[in-house]
Amino acid sequence: MLQELKDNYGSQFEPALIEEMGRVGTFMEAPEGKDLIRPGQYIKSVPLLLSGSIKILRPDANGDELLLYHLEKGDTCAMTLTCCIGSTKSEIHAISETDVKLLMIPIGKIEEWASKYKTWRNFVFSTYQTRMMEMLESIDNIAFHNMDERLKSYLENKIEILNSKHIYITHKEIASDLHTSRVVISRLLKKMENENLIKLHRSFIEVV
């Protein structure tokens, strides 16, 4: 575990901080598709992602959800940080996209480290910064792009996360992530297949 910490964070944190993380953090593993944080829940610790990918969803009043962004290894959750600092409830829903390994840091350490370790401060700031950029990208997608463009960037994103051109997902799941109906996804995917961009299989899409 300590080794994984060093692999993912060793270049940006000083050894003393890494050592302390290993001491106070709790190691956690979760399988694919598990709820990690539910909306309304109070957060008691901040997760550092060691491996895998997590998707962050924003629920609406009807119980539908919109995909906001993904977390990948070496990331932490900006929403969780804000929740911890303000001790407010979670505004988002986090689900593991793949099998994940996490290191849970107790909230008390977040502020303590911010004054103690310069690298931790930088890490927190850059987490906010990159998350803000990703959020902007998502807003651009939702506000300015048609569904076919949103679908394309969704698939490209999946390829990056899974590190594979074989995406195991159903049309219904995509529709729910993009907050639209399955009919639209099926039709657009069919169109993309006709344009030789992808190949469709049952419960699985191959990007060419």
Next chain:
DNA sequence: TCATTAACACGGG
């Protein structure tokens, strides 16, 4: 015009 909703047929596991 394009998304949504409902409905139906087909086929694979």
Next chain:
DNA sequence: CCCGTGTTAATGA
């Protein structure tokens, strides 16, 4: 049989 998929028709924004 159930689920994922492809398609269509009606309706609405």
